Amino acid sequence: MQPNITSIPILQLASGDVLSLQVYRFQGGTGPKVYLQANLHGAEIVGNAVIHQLLKWLTPLEPHQLNGEIWIVPACNPLATNQRSHYFSTGRFNPYDGKDWNRIFWDYEKETEDLLDFARSHLHLDAETVQRHYRARIQTQFDRLRDKLRSPASAPLSEHYRFHLQSLCLDANYLIDLHSTSNQGLDYLYYFSGREDSAKLFGLDSGILLDRYDGDAFDEAFIKPWLALERCFAQLGREFRFDLEAWTLELGAGMQMNPISVHRGVLGLQNYLIQKKIVQGVVLPQPISKQQMYLTRTSQVKKYYSPYGGMVYPKVALGTSVQQGQVLYQLLIFNKQSYCPTQIEVVAERDGIVYDLASNQAVNTGEYVLATF
Template identity: 50%
Template sequence: MKPAIETLNLFKLASGDEFSLQLYKFVGDKKGKKVYIQSNLHGSEIVGNAVISQLINFFSSLKKEQISGEIWLLPVCNPLGTNQRSHHFSSGRFNSYDGKDWNRIFWDYEKVCQNLEEFVNNNIKFDSLTIQENFLQQQKKAFSKQLEKINSYSSAPLFEQYRYQLQSLSMDANHVIDIHSSSNQCIDYLFCFPGQQEESAKYFQIDYGILMDTYDGDAFDEAFMKPWLALEKELENKGRNINLERESWTLELGSGMTMNSQSVNVGFNGIINYLVKKRILNLPNHSLISKEITLFARQDIQYYYAPTGGMIQNRLSLKNQAKAGEKLYEILSFNKQGKLPEIINICAEKDGFIFDISTNCSVNQGDYVLALCSPSLNKKD
């Protein structure tokens, strides 16, 4: 089957040039759930574009009856960030107009929803699908005020106009997958919300995940999921336990500024396996895989910053285990005091494994060097 392809205007520059997005829609032969997948929200994090390209090719080889519902794919979802350069290097993590992180700008309905308890009282006797549809329509009504502001004479800043585009595409989805990479060098992992998603996480076939024990709703996955989690909790408080059939994921696939084939394969195979599990894809010859994943809390990650300026050398590599007191890296430290260069050893403060490392080995005092992870949560079977 061929996808329906839509080109969406994003914003116009002073020169008259315009940025746009291109959306690929695969719609099955019967109604079902909606999956929304995007990539490259941060400029240097390009691996997800290759994953989506492979997904487009794979879905194009299927028959309509092999897809239940619809799958929307949006590669290169932030052209402004993707095209940002400093010399040959790409960052694109922050909006150059206002300094905001592109993934900390999103509209969180829970923060403006004043009548959640009233909504639950009025809907608690309905079936699950009716409750979900009514809540979605209430959320969309509140969200429409964002467009009213954008279209007014006073309009809205760039980040509000941009987020409206992405959230208007994804708000009615059942499954949202936002594909990222580290801006540095990193292992493959995912972000997972507590509850039912801990079970679903196994089907992405990724070894590690961060359990979202704290979140503020400003990131893309959080802004999508947070209102539904709040609704689920309020229903539970009223004695009604309902699976709201919403899941939101951030896949962190390896390192920035690279197209690592192993990370691409991890992302592609994991998404296909997950969609089979969720019965979005009907692939009779697919062997469903459930892989053990180690989930850890955010506080299990300890970030190491350079205590002085210099050059990083003899640093442990990704996934290497370190014991408390063991050397993590050296700083070759220079001076302007008539002294010889000095080697400073930096040691681990606790046991753990190397989770993420900086790309640049030239550091000023206070620059980020690496992250050490010491999982405190039990492995999930």
């Protein structure tokens, strides 16, 4: 089954060159839509290798083996992917306004004011009808953003970009955003309320429940309106779990395509598509067992920032379980006074697992060093 491949222009440069998205569409029978993208942050390239292997896995399938459709967008932020400083990819922040590329997306939940009324008027309807009507409301409101882009005053780059990207996924059932840390990191995922069982399908060791939000991230903007509607129905005494899911997979380190992280990402996606019955009649050569998964919350994440400027000697490795009071790193502190450099120890404020380490071990006061969950 060959994908339908299209290019979507998203940005014209002053030179006349045009940056575009490449979209691969696999179409099967009637069923759910899966949307998968990678490289939203410029340095986080590992997802492109995952997508390459997934494309090779999907192509030999027959149309009857695909229940629904899968849309795949590698290198989904070409401007960020091409940002450089010396040999280093940056691409986390929009150079025009300084905003994080993954904190710019349109969130319908922030605009709707009558969600409880909507739930009340749909209280006795079936889930499929509710989902269809609510999706139509979201789409209608989203389409109005186009008018601003086409107006004489137009809009900033981030608004053009988000419109193009979100227009590809608003009608999806399952959204998967492939990332990595910009530093050194474990393989884990972010998930949302009520989706714990599905989180285990990816076969990763750890997952972080988003019980608080940084705001306007791609996965949040997709799923938050549906979570809000589920809460409204719960207020009215009806439990709803829409068959919609959003995931961010964090696979290893930035600027790298670590083979182990790539393999785990590919295997997890394959298993997810099979277990969700999107892909049928396929058995994985390396099945994912229903393993125990370490689940925590964003409110339990602890980030450590350097209290002084200096050089970091790490005392813990990625994946290390640490206890309160254990030394995390030593900081070598220089000075412009008449005495030798000093060294201090920084200890863990609470128990946790080290899941992210800064790549740069030279820090100024207040710069990020590591994180535990």
